[in-house]
Amino acid sequence: MKNKLMLLSCVAAVGAMTMSAGAQDAAPVRIGVLTDVSGQFSHEAGEGSITAVKMAVEDFGGKVLDRPLEVVVADHQNKPEVAVSTAREWYESQGVTMINNLINSGIALAVTQVAKDEDRIAIVNGSGSSRLTNDGCTPNSIHYSYDTYALANGTANQLILQGMKNWFFLTADYAFGHALEADATQIVKDNDGEVSGSVRYPIETSDHSAFMLQAQASPAQVVAMAGSGTTFINAVKSAAEFGLAASGKTVAGLLVWDTDVHSLGLETAQGMILTNAFYWDRDDATRAFSKRFEERVGRPPHMGDAGDYSSTMHYLKAVEAAGTTDAQKVMAKMRETPINDFFAKNGKIREDGRMVHDMYVYQVKTPAESTGEWDILKLVTTISGDDAFRPLSESQCPLVKN
Template sequence: MIALKTPLTRLMAAALLASTASLALAAPAMAGADGAVKIGILNDRSGPYSDATGEGAVVAARMAVEDFGGKALGKDVEIVSADHQNKADIGSSTVNRWLDVEGVDAIFDVPNSGVLLALQEIVRNKDGILVSSGGGVSKFTGEACSPYGFQWSYDTYSVANALGRATVAEGGDNWFLVQVDYAFGEALAGDLTKAITEAGGKIAGSVKHPLNTPDFSSYLLQAQGSGANTVALINAGGDTVNALKQAKEFGLADSGQKMVAMLFFNTDVLAIGADDLKGLTAINGYEASLNAETQAFGERFAKLHGTWPTSLQIGVYSAVNHYLKAVEAAGTDARDQVAAKMREMPVEDLFVKGGKVRADGLMIHDMLLTEVKPSSESKTRGDVFKVVRAIPGDEAFRPLDKGGCPLVK
């Protein structure tokens, strides 16, 4: 070893040691970026959306990676996951750590539109790609759009447009809205109001409730006294389940008011019971009982997770599959090239045929108007909806030039 005999050599050595330490600290992020293609699943693991997304979304992502062969560009594909607890600050700190330290390349799912919009800005200004399956706020691909943000399963516009217009056409022309009080509820209520009024209906009144509230009695009593013939539940997951159970206790459906759940999944049917839902209609992006191939996927998923996949969990499978195809096609996991390939390539998998990703990041595909089956007609625990009709994506989703996305020329 050479002795450090002068102040200059000591300073040079100190600088070298500092540089080496800095590189060591940076190593985890570099290893994540260079040594593997790393995917993060961020969602609600413990709150009202945990059944519809939660661990099932992680299972779906693992299935997509397995079906892809476990590697991309010859590198292992790794999955990490976390619970954002429906809090934007927790979601933001998790994603900052994933991008800055852990080398995550792409983030998927993100139910809760408030969290989703916060992450859009982080990813826009840092690195990575953000693909939402659970979060539906239409602003995400509208005025808040990003070259690196994609919306996969649905958005508030498509749900409101398809279900609102279909219900008005069937005579449900006077509505009362029971909406969750955060960005998702505000966006869906606005999109639904527009769809209803354009179809010739009207809004009799509305009320907001906190996220994850256990007691809907005061809100349902207001709906019951409104004179509306249709009551829309503008919420999801546990909130929708609790509201529908309590609406039955108050006798809203028995008094002639039609209950409309704007986001409703097979897990919700199982939580309530099909025979208590009397043919409730819902809009879903995907349905696992469509054909023999999708049914086989549902059975495989159920063996791993215990229930059949929701449309949001299926959306994670489809989105991860498309992302990995884009990585391979781009020949790199650098986000600019991958994001460009995601827009360029058609979306083709078990559930999406001829899907297309627009300039604003919205994936256009058919939306399904579904109706809850009586339990006597269900062949499996996953077979709870029948498809009334498929609504073409170009009809269901907002026109490209109407969202205000700056990426649209």
């Protein structure tokens, strides 16, 4: 699959036999899923993101504006140059009108600029850097599921409320890790907290001993892990081996996917505080979608999967309402239409491209509290969307009129 475009499915099969000749002759509307299929972030995207977008297209009916819908997929291999060339080819010659997922913040920042240049649409669900709606915002992109500001805001504020004001950061050395650390540092300091130190480690590292010794020697109450995917999982395992929690320090995950907790196991992850946009067992609507998704993927959806589905459905509804795939007309319709589904209630897309919705602070259950393989989180508190995300008054996005 690497660096090759794959026409994953012509999901207009349902009802294809009854389509008019005019509809059959119409050019398809193509949605691209540009994701990590086989690399270190594939468990947070990959098959899940592809399935979620396909489900949305199928549930929409397989066509829009009397044109068949198709989904194309590519593995960006976590290489910005591969992602940029793929996105440009999709937009210019493959008829792709919207690209979704875009896990890996460096890739998301690059591809959203391509969308702007080509006047197409990019929706980010996999990546979290808050730069995407701050200095890196564009009129053609939407940051949908979560961002580093909201994650740090929820987790840092909750721990500070518990009196844990001295922090140390173990940060994966890439764009997303840097953004997590920067946003969490600002929130800690805004709450009269202190950062005792930080260390950045290569995302490929397998030996965290030197970094753990620095964290252990610090006076910090909280050791915050700023990273994602395999990078995060390996760091948490190292923290457990070095006994950071046993020494009295609280290990905090600034981005923790459900798949991370499952991979770590409750024995290792129990008690961890985290912030999330979606949990499969939140209510009847999340459970209904999750059951359908799990039947296809073999696990419940996490916030990236849920966001991929919700944002694709919101995009298709906007295309239908606008009567066109013209990027600016569709973007305008998406901004003016509230989002009410299993993912978000009264969600709204701001002028900076941020989709604002409630966020949730969870704690990882103990093994004794869990009743099943994926019964892993318990709700601590809900944060309203307006409180969760960076206020527009602090925005550096040139689209925002302060």
